[in-house]
Amino acid sequence: MKARTTAGGRVDRSKKVRFTFDGRAYEGLAGDTLASALLANGVHLTGRSFKYHRPRGIVGSGSEEPNALITVIRDEARKTPNLRATQIEIYDGLIAESQNRWPSLEFDLGAINSLFSPMLPAGFYNKTFMWPRSWWYKVYEPNIRAAAGLGKAPSLPDPDRYAQQFAHCEVLVVGAGPAGLAAALSAANSGARVVLCDEQAEMGGSLLSERNANIDGLSAADWVARTLETLRANPRVRLLARTTAFGYFPHNNIGLVERITDHLESLPAHAPRERLWQVRATEVVLATGGIERPLIFPGNDRPGVLLASAARTYANRYGVRVGERVAVLAGCDAAFEAAVDLSAAGSTIAIIADARPVGSVDGPGFAAAKSAGLRILPSATALAVSGKLRVTGVQLGIVGQDGKVVVGETIACDTIVTSGGFTPSVHLHSQSRGKLAYDDQLGAFVPAATAERTRSAGFSRGVSGLTAALNDGATAGADAAVASGHACTALQFSAQALDVGLAGSPGALPQLAGPIPPAKAFVDFQNDVTTRDLALAQREGFQSIEHIKRYTTTGMATDQGKTSGLNALGIVADASNRRLADVGLTTYRMPYTPVTFGVFAGPARGDQFDPVRRTPSHDWAVARGGVFEDVGNWKRTRYFPVGNEDMHAAVDRECLGVRNSVGMFDASTLGKIEVVGKDAAEFLNRFYVNNWSNLGVNRSRYGILCRDDGFVYDDGVIVRLAEDRFHVTTTTGGAARVFNMMEDYIQTEWRDLSVWITSTSEQWSVVAVQGPKARDVLAKLVTDIDLSAAALPHMGVARGHIAGIPTILMRVSFTGELGFEVNVPAEYGADLWEAIYAAGQEFNITPYGTEAMHVLRAEKGYIIVGQDTDGTLTPDDAGVAWAIGKTKHDFVGKRGMDRAALKAAGRKQLVGLLTEDPKVVLEEGAQVVLAPNQSIPFEMVGHVTSSYYSANLGRSIAMAVVAGGRSKMDQTIYVAMPGGDIPVKVVSTVFYDPQGARLNV
Amino acid sequence: MSNLTRRSPRIEAQSWLEPLPAKTRLSFRGGPDAIAAASHGFGVNLSTDACRAASANDRAALWLGPDEYLLLAPESDAAAVRTTLAEALGEIPHSIVDISHRHAAFVVKGPQAEWLLGGGCPLDLDLAAFPVGMCTRTVYMKSEIYLWRTAADAFHIETWRSFTPYVVDHLIDAARECGG
Amino acid sequence: MLVIHCPYCGPRPEPEFAHGGQAHIARPHDPANTTDEELLQFLYLRENPRGLFRERWRHARGCGRFFNAIRDTNTDFFVTTYKVGERPALPGGAQ
Known part of the structure; x- marks a missing residue:
C-alpha cells in the first residue's frame, strides 16, 4: 500500500483486508472501498470505456463514479456487475473484476475501436446499421452487443433473499451529510417519527472528508459520532445507512434500497441481501448534497484524472494519496482546498492551473493555497494529456485577454485533479415534479417550487458553507416536523471550516483555435460522449436537449449524467449561443442508481409469487398422482392418471366412467x-x-x-x-x-x-357426483334426504345431512347425466370427498378432473363463459x-341487447362443428372460413371456441362462433389451418343425448 | 354432527404465531336499526365508529363497513348466537350469513408483530395510527386479510381459507430474519 | 402508491382500492325508453380530461364502499372524495 498515508482517515490501520482485482492479490484496510484500496496500491486503471474501449480510471469517490464499474464475484450464482468501485466495501476474500475488456485491462483488443473513432461518432448506431434490416439482426446487433455492454449478468438463479418493508414516518430525511444530520436532529426533537437514510456505509457525508472543520467545538468526526448517538437513542428515529433513496413516487412515497449483506465477508444465514423500503412520509427533507463536475479538456478521461473533491476524500477519509505529483486544474475554489489537503497528505502539488482569469479569484481557498506555498497559474487551460494507462503529464495553455489560447508549459505529473464546480443533486426533487431554476452565481440548477410536501436543504439547494448548511438543514427539519403537526424549533449550529466557494461554469475549457482538431475531450465518460459528438449533433440539426441526449447518448445508462449533465448543457448552450437556463433540462428519472431486480421482486418469487389456492380434495389428489392446472390462483386437478396413462387416455377413461356409471368432481372453486x-x-x-x-x-x-x-x-x-x-x-x-x-x-x-x-365461495366445499349411478352412491350417505326423482327432481334442492355433515344438496348437472352437487361447509370438504369416494367404490366411481369436465359439458353443448363467449356475444x-x-320490463343488459346491431342478421352465433374425419380435433382459436383455398386476405367468419375428442361419441367435437351460424346447419364450411383448410359440418351444439333423457331420471 | 372435526388450514405455531381454534363466524349486514338490534342480540355493542372492534364474553364484532360486521363467537355458540340474533332482529331488514368456514384465524404477537406485518401490509401500524381495538379489511402481499389489533403487540388476523398458507408462509419467511 | 381518503375509513393506501371509471354516470331510470343516443352516452362515452376529473373508486379491500373523488389527472393529487349521492363543487365553484 505504497500510496497510504502514515496516519489519519477513518480506515482501521490495524485490520488488513485481502482481496483480488483481476486475479491479482492486494491488501487494503478495514473501512476501505475497493476504489480507495486500489488507489492505496497505486492502481488507477479499473475499466475500459463503453464505446472506444479506452483505458479508464477512478474519477470520483461515491455514487457519481462513471468509470470504475466492477463485477464482484462471491460465487458462481452471485456475480454482481456494474458496481461502482467507489461504493464497494472491501472484505477479506473479495473478488473483483474489471469489465468491458479482452483479453486484459492493460491490453484490450476492443481499443481498436478508438482507431476507427471517426466512424463511431454520435448517432453511429442509427446511421450505420439501418440497412439492410436482416444484417442488423444477424450481424450488427450481436456484434455490437458483444463488443459493448457493461458487465455480464450471472446465469444461475439468484440464491439470495430480498425483503420488503412498508414504513411510515412524519419526516423522511434523505442524505446524512451536515444538512441532513442537522435536519434529523431538529425534527427528532419534536417527537415526530424520523427516518434518515444515506447511501454510504457511514453517515456523515462531506463531514467524513473534513480535515480541520469544527462544529460546536467538536471536530467534524466527533460531531458526527455524537449526533448519530443522539439519533440512535431516540426510538422514534430510524437510521438507514447503505440505503439509497432511488425514486420519489406520488403522495410522498419514496423508494429506498437498503444493502444489507454485500459488504459482509460471510453471509448471515437469514439476512436478506437487500431490503426495499416503501416509505410514506408526511414531510420530506432532501439533503442530498451535490456532485463535483470534471473539467473538460482533451485527454481528460485518462486514468489518473480525478475529481478534486474525490482526491481530497481519499486523502482525508481513507488516508490515500491519489498520486505523488499532482497537477490541479481549477474551475472552482474547491480545487484549492483539495490541493492544500493533498499537499498535507504528502503529495507534491506540481501546479494549480486556474482556468479563471487573472484577478478574478479570491477567497479562503485561494488564500489557503497561497499560504501553503502552492504555485497558482491563472488564466490557464489544459491542451493535452500524455500517458495512456496512467497520466504522465499535462500540456497547459494560457488564455489571453483577447480570448486566444497560446501554448504554455508542460507539467510532468502522475495525477491530475480537476474541479469544474458543484452541481446540487436535485434528482429526487425533480422526480417529485418540483421545478428547477438556474442559479447564475452558482452555475447550476437549484430547486424552485415543489409539488409534494418536500423541501431541499443544504447544498442540494445551493447553500454552501458549513454553518449555513447545518442551519439550513436544521430549519428544514424543524419546518418539516411542524408541517407534520409537531411543535418544533430549529437547532442552531456554529462551525469553523474553510468554506470554499462551490460555484463554477459548466462547459468545456477553452482550446487552441486551428486546423488540427484536438484530441477527444470527454463530456460523458460512461457513454463515451465527447465535445465533438455534441457539436456534431447540433450541426445535424438537433436543437432540443432531449433530442441531443438521445442522439449522442449523453446522460444515459446507469450513471444518468451525474457528472456530465450540466457540462453537456453548458457546451450546447455555448455552441448555440443560448443561455444555459434556456437550453432546458432533460428529465431526471428513477432510479438514482441502479436497483436490483431481486429487491423489486422481494419475497414474491417461486411458490410464494402468487397465492396458491387449494381445494379440500387437493391433498387427496396429490396422493393419487393427480395432475393440476392453474385456474386463476386455484390449483385444480386436471385429470387423475391411472398407471401410465397420458392425459388423453386418462380423460377418455374419466369421460366414459361418468356416463357409464358415476364420477366425482371437485367443484369447490x-x-x-x-x-x-x-x-x-x-x-x-x-x-x-x-x-x-x-x-x-x-x-x-x-x-x-x-x-x-x-x-x-x-x-x-x-x-x-x-x-x-x-x-x-x-x-x-x-x-x-x-x-x-x-x-x-x-x-x-x-x-x-x-x-x-x-x-x-370459501364457506362451501362442493363435490359434483354425476352419472347414472349418482343417486345410488349418495343414497348410501344420506339419512334425512329423499333422493327420489319425485322428491328431488332436476334443479331441485334438499337440505339435510350427508355422511353426517350438514349439506345443501343440489340436483344439477354440468354433464347431462343424473347429477348432484353436494355443498358442505368447507372444513368438512375433505371428509365429504373421501366419504363419497368410499361409497362409490361398488359403482367403480371415477374421480375426474377439469379436462373431462370440459369434454362432458361440450358433449352437451353447455357453454363456458369466457371460453365460448368473449364479451361480444349476447x-x-x-x-x-x-x-x-x-315478461320483465328491465334487467341489466336488456336495453343494450335490444340495439339493432345486436339483433342484426349475420351476427356470430355459437354452433357445433363436426369434422369430416372424426379423428381430427380442431384447434381452439382456429379461424372459420366459408370457402376453401382462398387467397390472402380472406374473409374470416368466426373461430373455434371449444374442441375435444369425445370418447363417448368416438369422434371429435367442436363448438365455434360463426357469422349467421344457425342458418348454416348441415352446410360444410372450413377451418383454416397452416396444413390446409379442414372441412367441417355445421351442427347443433348438443352432440350427446339431445332429448335430455339421461338428465331426467 | 358431534363426531365431525373441522379441518382448518394447517398453521404451524411459532413463538410469534398462534393459530386460533375453529370459530363461529357470521357476516352481519344491515342498517342502523339492525345494528342496534344486533348489538342486543349478540351481547356486544357493534361499533358505529369506522374500523373499530368491540368484544365481550368471548364474542367480538368487527366493523368492516358502514353496514357490515364480522361477528366472532366460540364454535360451540353457533346455535345460540343465531337464535338470540334472530329474536332481537325480528322483522328488521338485515342479512346474516354463516361464514364460519370461510376463514382461518391466527394471532401475530410479540415485539416484532408490527414489523412482520409491515413486510406486506401497506397500512401505518404504529400504535398511534392503528390503536388497540382497530380492525379493518386490508391487504398483506397479494392477499386480502382481516386485521384486528387486540393488544399493543398482538394482531388477530383472518384470511379466506385458501389464502392462509400464502399469508402464513410469507410471515414465516419474514420472521426468519428476526430469528423467528 | 397513492393515498386515497375513503369517506368512511380515512386515508388508506392505493392497493386497497379499485378504480371505477368516470363518476356520475347514472343508469337510465327507464332503460327501455331511452334512445340509442342516450344509450350510447350511458354505455360508452366518457371524459378523459387533463386536469380535474370526477371518478369512482371502491374501497374494495377495505369497507367495500363505492365513492367518488375529484382528482387532478395532471398531478394525481385528489381535491376531495365524497360519498355516493353527494356532489361537492369543483374548486372555483363549478359543478
Whole structure:
C-alpha cells in the first residue's frame, strides 16, 4: 500500500483486508472501498470505456463514479456487475473484476475501436446499421452487443433473499451529510417519527472528508459520532445507512434500497441481501448534497484524472494519496482546498492551473493555497494529456485577454485533479415534479417550487458553507416536523471550516483555435460522449436537449449524467449561443442508481409469487398422482392418471366412467354469493336476465348475467334457499367481478332495495357426483334426504345431512347425466370427498378432473363463459336466449341487447362443428372460413371456441362462433389451418343425448 | 354432527404465531336499526365508529363497513348466537350469513408483530395510527386479510381459507430474519 | 402508491382500492325508453380530461364502499372524495 498515508482517515490501520482485482492479490484496510484500496496500491486503471474501449480510471469517490464499474464475484450464482468501485466495501476474500475488456485491462483488443473513432461518432448506431434490416439482426446487433455492454449478468438463479418493508414516518430525511444530520436532529426533537437514510456505509457525508472543520467545538468526526448517538437513542428515529433513496413516487412515497449483506465477508444465514423500503412520509427533507463536475479538456478521461473533491476524500477519509505529483486544474475554489489537503497528505502539488482569469479569484481557498506555498497559474487551460494507462503529464495553455489560447508549459505529473464546480443533486426533487431554476452565481440548477410536501436543504439547494448548511438543514427539519403537526424549533449550529466557494461554469475549457482538431475531450465518460459528438449533433440539426441526449447518448445508462449533465448543457448552450437556463433540462428519472431486480421482486418469487389456492380434495389428489392446472390462483386437478396413462387416455377413461356409471368432481372453486333481504328476488330480477320471482324455495335455475351493454358476463346456478335468501353461483374466474358488480348496482343504482350480499365461495366445499349411478352412491350417505326423482327432481334442492355433515344438496348437472352437487361447509370438504369416494367404490366411481369436465359439458353443448363467449356475444348469440325472462320490463343488459346491431342478421352465433374425419380435433382459436383455398386476405367468419375428442361419441367435437351460424346447419364450411383448410359440418351444439333423457331420471 | 372435526388450514405455531381454534363466524349486514338490534342480540355493542372492534364474553364484532360486521363467537355458540340474533332482529331488514368456514384465524404477537406485518401490509401500524381495538379489511402481499389489533403487540388476523398458507408462509419467511 | 381518503375509513393506501371509471354516470331510470343516443352516452362515452376529473373508486379491500373523488389527472393529487349521492363543487365553484 505504497500510496497510504502514515496516519489519519477513518480506515482501521490495524485490520488488513485481502482481496483480488483481476486475479491479482492486494491488501487494503478495514473501512476501505475497493476504489480507495486500489488507489492505496497505486492502481488507477479499473475499466475500459463503453464505446472506444479506452483505458479508464477512478474519477470520483461515491455514487457519481462513471468509470470504475466492477463485477464482484462471491460465487458462481452471485456475480454482481456494474458496481461502482467507489461504493464497494472491501472484505477479506473479495473478488473483483474489471469489465468491458479482452483479453486484459492493460491490453484490450476492443481499443481498436478508438482507431476507427471517426466512424463511431454520435448517432453511429442509427446511421450505420439501418440497412439492410436482416444484417442488423444477424450481424450488427450481436456484434455490437458483444463488443459493448457493461458487465455480464450471472446465469444461475439468484440464491439470495430480498425483503420488503412498508414504513411510515412524519419526516423522511434523505442524505446524512451536515444538512441532513442537522435536519434529523431538529425534527427528532419534536417527537415526530424520523427516518434518515444515506447511501454510504457511514453517515456523515462531506463531514467524513473534513480535515480541520469544527462544529460546536467538536471536530467534524466527533460531531458526527455524537449526533448519530443522539439519533440512535431516540426510538422514534430510524437510521438507514447503505440505503439509497432511488425514486420519489406520488403522495410522498419514496423508494429506498437498503444493502444489507454485500459488504459482509460471510453471509448471515437469514439476512436478506437487500431490503426495499416503501416509505410514506408526511414531510420530506432532501439533503442530498451535490456532485463535483470534471473539467473538460482533451485527454481528460485518462486514468489518473480525478475529481478534486474525490482526491481530497481519499486523502482525508481513507488516508490515500491519489498520486505523488499532482497537477490541479481549477474551475472552482474547491480545487484549492483539495490541493492544500493533498499537499498535507504528502503529495507534491506540481501546479494549480486556474482556468479563471487573472484577478478574478479570491477567497479562503485561494488564500489557503497561497499560504501553503502552492504555485497558482491563472488564466490557464489544459491542451493535452500524455500517458495512456496512467497520466504522465499535462500540456497547459494560457488564455489571453483577447480570448486566444497560446501554448504554455508542460507539467510532468502522475495525477491530475480537476474541479469544474458543484452541481446540487436535485434528482429526487425533480422526480417529485418540483421545478428547477438556474442559479447564475452558482452555475447550476437549484430547486424552485415543489409539488409534494418536500423541501431541499443544504447544498442540494445551493447553500454552501458549513454553518449555513447545518442551519439550513436544521430549519428544514424543524419546518418539516411542524408541517407534520409537531411543535418544533430549529437547532442552531456554529462551525469553523474553510468554506470554499462551490460555484463554477459548466462547459468545456477553452482550446487552441486551428486546423488540427484536438484530441477527444470527454463530456460523458460512461457513454463515451465527447465535445465533438455534441457539436456534431447540433450541426445535424438537433436543437432540443432531449433530442441531443438521445442522439449522442449523453446522460444515459446507469450513471444518468451525474457528472456530465450540466457540462453537456453548458457546451450546447455555448455552441448555440443560448443561455444555459434556456437550453432546458432533460428529465431526471428513477432510479438514482441502479436497483436490483431481486429487491423489486422481494419475497414474491417461486411458490410464494402468487397465492396458491387449494381445494379440500387437493391433498387427496396429490396422493393419487393427480395432475393440476392453474385456474386463476386455484390449483385444480386436471385429470387423475391411472398407471401410465397420458392425459388423453386418462380423460377418455374419466369421460366414459361418468356416463357409464358415476364420477366425482371437485367443484369447490365455483364462486358463491349469498343474496339476502326482502328485495333479494327483485334484485336478482333486475340483475340477471332470468325471472326469479317464480322460483320456488329449494329450487334452482341456471342464470345468465349480462352487462348493461347486453353481452354475456357470467353464468351459474342460483338456488332459492328461502323467500328472502338466494345462493348464487358464479364461474370460478368471475366470482370477484360479479360480487363487485352486484355491490356496484346495490350501492349506487338501486339504493331503494333492501338487499345485502356476502361471499360464500370459501364457506362451501362442493363435490359434483354425476352419472347414472349418482343417486345410488349418495343414497348410501344420506339419512334425512329423499333422493327420489319425485322428491328431488332436476334443479331441485334438499337440505339435510350427508355422511353426517350438514349439506345443501343440489340436483344439477354440468354433464347431462343424473347429477348432484353436494355443498358442505368447507372444513368438512375433505371428509365429504373421501366419504363419497368410499361409497362409490361398488359403482367403480371415477374421480375426474377439469379436462373431462370440459369434454362432458361440450358433449352437451353447455357453454363456458369466457371460453365460448368473449364479451361480444349476447345471450342469443350464445344460444341461451331461452333463459331470458320475457315478461320483465328491465334487467341489466336488456336495453343494450335490444340495439339493432345486436339483433342484426349475420351476427356470430355459437354452433357445433363436426369434422369430416372424426379423428381430427380442431384447434381452439382456429379461424372459420366459408370457402376453401382462398387467397390472402380472406374473409374470416368466426373461430373455434371449444374442441375435444369425445370418447363417448368416438369422434371429435367442436363448438365455434360463426357469422349467421344457425342458418348454416348441415352446410360444410372450413377451418383454416397452416396444413390446409379442414372441412367441417355445421351442427347443433348438443352432440350427446339431445332429448335430455339421461338428465331426467 | 358431534363426531365431525373441522379441518382448518394447517398453521404451524411459532413463538410469534398462534393459530386460533375453529370459530363461529357470521357476516352481519344491515342498517342502523339492525345494528342496534344486533348489538342486543349478540351481547356486544357493534361499533358505529369506522374500523373499530368491540368484544365481550368471548364474542367480538368487527366493523368492516358502514353496514357490515364480522361477528366472532366460540364454535360451540353457533346455535345460540343465531337464535338470540334472530329474536332481537325480528322483522328488521338485515342479512346474516354463516361464514364460519370461510376463514382461518391466527394471532401475530410479540415485539416484532408490527414489523412482520409491515413486510406486506401497506397500512401505518404504529400504535398511534392503528390503536388497540382497530380492525379493518386490508391487504398483506397479494392477499386480502382481516386485521384486528387486540393488544399493543398482538394482531388477530383472518384470511379466506385458501389464502392462509400464502399469508402464513410469507410471515414465516419474514420472521426468519428476526430469528423467528 | 397513492393515498386515497375513503369517506368512511380515512386515508388508506392505493392497493386497497379499485378504480371505477368516470363518476356520475347514472343508469337510465327507464332503460327501455331511452334512445340509442342516450344509450350510447350511458354505455360508452366518457371524459378523459387533463386536469380535474370526477371518478369512482371502491374501497374494495377495505369497507367495500363505492365513492367518488375529484382528482387532478395532471398531478394525481385528489381535491376531495365524497360519498355516493353527494356532489361537492369543483374548486372555483363549478359543478
